[in-house]
Amino acid sequence: MKASEAVSTAIDPELVARFKAALDRLNPDGGKIGLAVSGGPDSMAMLLLAQEAIPGQFEVATVDHGLRPEAKDECALVLTACEERGVPCEVLTVKVGEGNVQAKAREARYAALDRWGKRRRIRTLATAHHANDQMETILMRLNRGCGTSGLSAIRDRTYVSRWRALVRPLLSFSRGELGKVVESARIAVAHDPSNADTSFERIQIRSALSQIDCLDPKGFSVSAQHMEDADMLCEWAVNMWLSDNEKTEKGGLRHPVPIARYMHFPILETQFRLMGATPRGRDLAQLMDQLRKGKGGNVAGILVKVDKGDWVYRPEPPRRTG
Numbered sequence: 001m002k003a004s005e006a007v008s009t010a011i012d013p014e015l016v017a018r019f020k021a022a023l024d025r026l027n028p029d030g031g032k033i034g035l036a037v038s039g040g041p042d043s044m045a046m047l048l049l050a051q052e053a054i055p056g057q058f059e060v061a062t063v064d065h066g067l068r069p070e071a072k073d074e075c076a077l078v079l080t081a082c083e084e085r086g087v088p089c090e091v092l093t094v095k096v097g098e099g100n101v102q103a104k105a106r107e108a109r110y111a112a113l114d115r116w117g118k119r120r121r122i123r124t125l126a127t128a129h130h131a132n133d134q135m136e137t138i139l140m141r142l143n144r145g146c147g148t149s150g151l152s153a154i155r156d157r158t159y160v161s162r163w164r165a166l167v168r169p170l171l172s173f174s175r176g177e178l179g180k181v182v183e184s185a186r187i188a189v190a191h192d193p194s195n196a197d198t199s200f201e202r203i204q205i206r207s208a209l210s211q212i213d214c215l216d217p218k219g220f221s222v223s224a225q226h227m228e229d230a231d232m233l234c235e236w237a238v239n240m241w242l243s244d245n246e247k248t249e250k251g252g253l254r255h256p257v258p259i260a261r262y263m264h265f266p267i268l269e270t271q272f273r274l275m276g277a278t279p280r281g282r283d284l285a286q287l288m289d290q291l292r293k294g295k296g297g298n299v300a301g302i303l304v305k306v307d308k309g310d311w312v313y314r315p316e317p318p319r320r321t322g
Helices: 013-026 041-052 073-087 101-120 131-143 175-183 201-209 215-243 262-274 281-290
Strands: 032-036 057-063 089-093 124-125 157-161 164-167 248-250 253-258 297-299 304-306 309-315
Touching: 013 041, 013 124, 013 164, 032 041, 041 073, 041 175, 057 073, 057 101, 057 297, 073 089, 089 101, 101 124, 101 157, 101 164, 131 201, 131 215, 215 253, 215 262, 262 281, 281 297, 281 304
Parallel strands: 032 057, 032 124, 057 089, 124 164
Antiparallel strands: 157 164, 248 253, 253 309, 297 304, 304 309
16 A cells, blocks of 8 residues: 555544543643543543543543453553553552442442542543443433433533542544544454343343434433433422421431422432432332322332321331341
8 A cells, every 4th residue: 555545543633622622621620631441442532532632631540340351451452552652551450349240340440440540639530431322321211210310311520539520521422433533543442242242221222222323322412411401400499499398307307298299209309319329210200109199118228108298208127137
């Protein structure tokens, strides 16, 4: 191939500009950012975009969960890519607890990233969640009967701890756009075999969506942002109502039944969140129907009943053993 015919490895400037704009909005003080890079195409695309948009202003961490033999090679792939670009990179080894493997791995990963950020004096961490992830999450939440909080889906800025922000600057990017970034750079990427495991709900939804051409993942991301705005307004209204009507009593909380029916679900959802429980929306909706009939129920370890015109919430008592 002649030099003039060589394939360009340059990244589309529009994608770089869009990524930079997202970082400017999510990290307005311009402090150093820590990228969580797994070696997969999405996170490697984020690494490449960051190298173009904010060179010298970020570091990378890659996590070895120890769950698959390939994990060490994937971390080595990230290390090599960073070394070639002069980007500081560290491998974080974690131990995943028993139980729900995906949930425990996520918990261990964020805890390790938080510790790394503290050690490296990095206040903002970034992950590579994108518009297709957002679309899949919204559909999963819709399938579970979630309210406005759940349908906000993947938020572009949250926190992993009191001092460490977690941002997602790729939510306006589709999986296809990120794929083009790594293809144009001709960089090696890893492919997680769990992404082909149809026993997972997300993979089933992803497979079904691949047959529907008219859906726009970016549109779902915009809708999720609108839903987040609506949820924040709803949260403000609920908190105002609770501050005027809620009473604390031994072992629990109580408040009068809200007169407006449209307040029932948001108030119920907020109370469970404040008590540290995260039930499925479908289960909350069933409980709400029971409460409207003057009955109660136990959801996610919280007992709720109707007493003298009030809704009363208490943690489920410990179960007897032996």
